[in-house]
Amino acid sequence: MKIALLGYGKMGKVIEQIALERGHEIVLKKSSNTPFDGLELAEVAIDFSVPTSAVENISECLHRGIPIVSGTTGWLDHYDTMTALCKEKNGAFIYGSNFSLGVNLFFELNDYLAKMMSKFNQYSVSMEEIHHTQKLDAPSGTAISLAKGIIEHSNYTHWTLEKATNHEIHIDAKRIENVPGTHSIFYSSAVDTIEIKHTAHNRDGFALGSVIAAEWLIGKKGVYTMRDVLDLEKRR
Structure with missing residues (x-):
């Protein structure tokens, strides 16, 4: 080819x-x-x-x-x-x-978890993504795809880099030297937090x-x- x-x-x-x-x-x-x-x-x-x-x-x-x-x-x-x-x-x-194969499987897991968690209003969702300092866009395209997956299967309507209001998902976008890509989803309540995470080790x-x-x-x-x-x- x-x-x-x-x-x-x-x-x-x-x-x-x-x-x-x-x-x-x-x-x-x-x-x-x-x-x-x-x-x-x-x-x-x-x-x-x-x-x-x-x-x-x-x-x-x-x-x-x-x-x-x-x-x-x-x-x-x-x-x-x-x-x-x-x-x-x-x-x-x-x-x-x-x-990445792993990230695309993570997309599927994110969608499934969002469907399941949509029934439990006591949990609020937030996200964190970390990339190398040379990455030009924030949040990452992967983070946006993850947020869209949650929005599609829940009552959330938007994502934001600012403090979230009702029906918004806060994305904390961090830039740290030599980090290929880490994405975390948090479902937090007063008593516990459920987290799923994907960490890339290299490109x-x-x-x-x-x-x-x-x-x-x-x-x-x-x-x-x-x-x-x-x-x-x-x-x-």
Whole structure:
């Protein structure tokens, strides 16, 4: 499989290593200030760039008919535009706030717990996410996905970085040196706290998941998620 890497920072380099180990070829390593030369050789693209470059990268691939997997967060105000473009061009697109297998299982656990806890009003929910100091967006895309999962299955309606009011989920977003990613959900009452937590030890899980998603996307048309890639939708 010939892969274009759109974004060649720390994540891009880990993706490159894992892709090569799995027998794939890298035909383009693009940073934010370099051209798309070589994109025409790619069978699929993987975007781990920055929020200001993601929309251009996704759009360029869809216009050229190249399937694209994006793990860049912080650009989702344009998500509906990109999915509409994918459908217009009969393309293939996967966006994931997190491609780690463990995190996607954690998403499922979060949804299940939110459904169960919705019956117990004495518990209030809050979240904490910790990432490295180079992460540009806060809260993380993973934290937003977790909050949306709780909102979908409960009486909560919004998330906030500020002090929460009724029907809001407070997210405490922390930035600490050399932390790949930690996400915690707390259900607290006057007598106890229930906590679920996912801790990433390195970037390898994110990178491997994105390569697996790219392998899966080849030959398909449409807009997908990691639930499709991991066949989790049928297990709900």
